[in-house]
Amino acid sequence: MNIILLGPPGAGKGTQARRLVDDRNMVQLSTGDMLRAAQSSGTEMGKRVADVMARGELVTDEIVIGLIEEQIETVDAAGFIFDGFPRTLAQADALGELLEKEGETLDAVIEMKVDDEALVARVTGRSTCANCGEVYHDETKPQPADGTCAKCGASEFKRRPDDNEDSFRTRLLAYYRDTSPLIGYYYAKGQHVAVDGMADIEAVSAEIKEVLDRA
Numbered sequence: 001m002n003i004i005l006l007g008p009p010g011a012g013k014g015t016q017a018r019r020l021v022d023d024r025n026m027v028q029l030s031t032g033d034m035l036r037a038a039q040s041s042g043t044e045m046g047k048r049v050a051d052v053m054a055r056g057e058l059v060t061d062e063i064v065i066g067l068i069e070e071q072i073e074t075v076d077a078a079g080f081i082f083d084g085f086p087r088t089l090a091q092a093d094a095l096g097e098l099l100e101k102e103g104e105t106l107d108a109v110i111e112m113k114v115d116d117e118a119l120v121a122r123v124t125g126r127s128t129c130a131n132c133g134e135v136y137h138d139e140t141k142p143q144p145a146d147g148t149c150a151k152c153g154a155s156e157f158k159r160r161p162d163d164n165e166d167s168f169r170t171r172l173l174a175y176y177r178d179t180s181p182l183i184g185y186y187y188a189k190g191q192h193v194a195v196d197g198m199a200d201i202e203a204v205s206a207e208i209k210e211v212l213d214r215a
Contacts, residue, residue, distance in 0.1 A: 001026070001079035001215065002104055004086070006182060007112035008175040009168065010123035011197045012204060015135055016112070017081045019205050024212075027077040031084045034067045035059060045070055065094050072102050079107075087179045092186075107215040109186040110208055112197030116172065119198075123168050130156040 001024075005013040017028040038046040039053065045066045052059055064085060072080065086092040099106055125138035131154035136143045148155050162171065186192040195207040 001107045001212065002082070002099065003079070003107055003212070003215075004082045004109045004186070005112065006109060006179070006186075007197055008114060008116075008119065008179075009171045010119050010126070011112040011114045012201070013083050013112060014133070015201060016204060016208055017083045018133065019201075020081055020208070025078040026081050027071065027075055027079075028081045028083055029068060029071055029085070031064055034064070034071070038067055043070065061088075061091055061094055064091075065098055068095070069098055069102070072098075072104065086182065089181055089185055092182055106191060108193055108211055109182075109191045110211055111183055111192060111194045112204070113194050114197040119172070120165055120168060123163050124165055126163055127157045127159045129154055130158045 003020075003026075005017060007013050014028075014030070017030070020026045021028050035049055035053070038049040040046070045063070048063060049059060049067070052063065068082075068085070082095070086095050096106065122137065122140075125140075127136045127138075127143065128134065129136075129149040129152060132149060132152040134149050134151040135141070136157065143157055144150050149157075162168065183192060193211050195204060195211065197204060199207070
């Protein structure tokens with residue numbers, strides 16, 4: 001089973017992807033993670049990535065698709081979760097062509113619908129465990145009083161430098177400009193399903209489970 005998680009930054013895509021990895025033996029394909037791993041992989045594609053990033057240039061869609069192709073062909077998994085890709089209609093077309101070439105299908109595109117103003121409040125109070133990625137929030141889920149992560153016990157936490165209101169609104173605008181057209185694209189293909197991304201984590205997970213059980 002292969003799915004795309006759609007939604008603006010801060011909607012909770014990464015949190016839900018990690019749950020699907022644990023619960024369903026799926027593999028999360030996050031563009032950033034793949035690029036970082038590729039740099040030290042020693043593969044031909046990895047060398048291309050390292051060279052491009054060393055020059056300070058943007059990684060092309062062709063390279064990202066190549067990295068996804070490597071994962072599909074070499075990783076044994078119950079399915080893949082595309083998190084942060086595709087971001088544009090051109091990338092969506094390229095991903096569709098790749099899946100068809102590999103004999104794979106796209107089973108669901110799950111949009112995590114959110115309220116923009118509530119999302120701003122959510123993101124500007126957010127921090128994560130530097131070790132396992134567990135997400136905390138100043139108001140709704142504070143870091144444990146003993147200073148250690150409740151999930152893995154690590155003691156280092158981090159905040160994204162762009163998790164401030166001005167930067168976040170810029171990222172939000174980029175999402176609506178570049179990525180939100182994918183909602184209509186996948187709706188027309190009969191693959192789009194929306195869930196309430198503002199619900200608590202357990203409720204969102206339950207909605208996604210229902211979607212995947214029907215797919």
